[in-house]
Amino acid sequence: MRVYERYFRFVIFWRIAQLLILAHLWLLSTTDFEGIVFILLLLIVMSIRIRFSITKWSFLIELILCIAFIPYFPFALYGLAIAIFEAAIVGKWWLFFPITILMIVSHPLDLTLIWYSFLTVIVGNFTYHSMKERKQLEKTLDMERKEKYELERIKMELLDAYFEVEKAAELKERNRISRELHDHLGHDLTGALLAIQAYEQVDNEKQAHGLLEQVKIRLSRSTTRLRNTVHNLTPVTYIGVERLQRIVADAEPLFVEFKYNGNVDNVSSQSWMMLEACLKEAITNVSKYSNATKTEVELDVTETLVRLKIHDNGTVTKKSVNGSGIRSLQLRARTLKGSLTIDRQNGYLLVCVLPLQRRRE
Structure with a gap:
């Protein structure tokens, strides 16, 4: 739901109610053409305001229309309440005072008009603050949603980064083990194999004994390196x-x-x-x-x-x-x-x- 969708219907209802009040006053009056033209002009302005987004000072249009038609349609003074309401819902409620002075000067004994205008400014001011609070609330909620989505995105990026680091560490450890086996264990085992093959071809007992000693040294060193490598691979804590x-x-x-x-x-x-x-x-x-x-x-x-x-x-x-x-x-x-x-x-x-x-x- 949009910020003022709930209040938008109420505003339309109040505007239509004000026009209906003017229409009722027109039926009670002796004015014919001027009154209906005045109401139709207000209806057109209201329709434009509902359909399009216009300036906050558009209530001046109703104010000018009311002042212009007062000499021809006395009940146009009640139309000033429309201008008061439109000014109040955009935060210009203080215009109630000069408009009220205008009403008192025109009809000093019309207390109904004064109370009607006072009720209008109260309703308009309440609507303005309600819409403002709703806007602020929705703005806060949008910020919270944005922060939540941003946090979820960061979490997913951290998980991906953690996976990449884990993969890089695993590859690094594999390369280390491969290099360790190739450079040391593989070299000693290859040397031992060549020494055994040479031993099979040697007739001199002293040389054969030296080759066997070399094989023993290489195999012993390979066994030690293999044991150390396996020990380094053993986790120090339990996992999985x-x-x-x-x-x-x-x-x-x-x-x-x-x-x-x-x-x-x-x-x-x-x-x-x-x-x-x-x-x-x-x-x-x-x-x-x-x-x-x-x-x-x-x-x-x-x-x-x-x-x-x-x-x-x-x-x-x-x-x-x-x-x-x-x-x-x-x-x-x-x-x-x-x-x-x-x-x-x-x-x-x-x-x-x-x-x-x-x-x-």
Whole structure:
């Protein structure tokens, strides 16, 4: 809905009501041609104002028409209320005072006209401030929506950047391992192979013994380098499904049963971080707000998505609304184009579904 769409109908209604009042006064008067011309001119101005966006000072047109027709159609004084209303809805309500003075000078005893004009300026001023507040509110909402969309865009860019950094780090590590194996391990193994081949062709026992010693040295050095390389590849912390198993193991004294299906190697690091946070939050909520004796954790990985289901058999749930932790996780799930749902109808159930991200080669 536009800013003043709701008030626009009210403004049209008030304008038409004012014209109808003038038409009623014309029927009560003895004026024929001048009165109907005056009302038709006001109707034309009102139609132009509704159809087109004209200047805020357009109320001067009604003011001039009213002043021009007062000598021929006395009830044109009531038309000044139209000018007062049009001035009020654009913030020029102070024009009520000079126009009112004009009315008093023309008809000093017409209190109905004065009260009618006073009511008109009140309605017009109220409409003006209401429309102004609506404009400000919509402007604020638009700014909030813009900031929200900008934040979502930044989050997606950060996720893409994180994925690119992860990919670059992975490629860098592959190159390092490849260079390590080629420059050192491959060189020593090739040298050992050549020494063995030379040993088969040597008749001198002393030379053969020297070749064997060289093979031993190269193989020993290769074994040491291979062991060091494998040691450097071993993660210092648990990741992936092993991390989830460690969280479950640390959940004592809660009894948590964990099982998983599918190829967990297809799950990205971002998804593992999300699943880990979900499992921690769920176990925390179970320990704080549930009287469960058993909690089941199921991890299913398919070709297109990964689903984490956490369900306990508790019958008491003091926390009936989602806290800031769950709401934050739901936002993170939507950022990853997934979902996170909570159900408390039968125990505490948390289900997190995330799409599998195709690796970019």
